[in-house]
Amino acid sequence: xxxxxxxxxxxxxxxxILAVLPxxxxxxLEPILFGFPFFYWYQLAWIFFGAIIIAIVYWMTExxxx
Numbered sequence: 001x002x003x004x005x006x007x008x009x010x011x012x013x014x015x016x017i018l019a020v021l022p023x024x025x026x027x028x029l030e031p032i033l034f035g036f037p038f039f040y041w042y043q044l045a046w047i048f049f050g051a052i053i054i055a056i057v058y059w060m061t062e063x064x065x066x
Contacts, residue, residue, distance in 0.1 A: 009060045016050035
């Protein structure tokens with residue numbers, strides 16, 4: 001069981017979820033990056049950022065277990 005002091009790392013998992021929830025705010029065509037409209041590259045960027053955040057949370061909670 002994780003100590004309570006290490007559970008705060010799980011709050012980072014909300015960042016990618018909350019970043020893509022307000023769809024009307026980023027549902028637009030411009031700016032275009034590498035030929036992709038903003039809508040698509042914003043979501044694609046959050047896939048990579050989400051993977052990084054998940055890796056950080058995993059690493060920090062696994063270190064806490066040891």
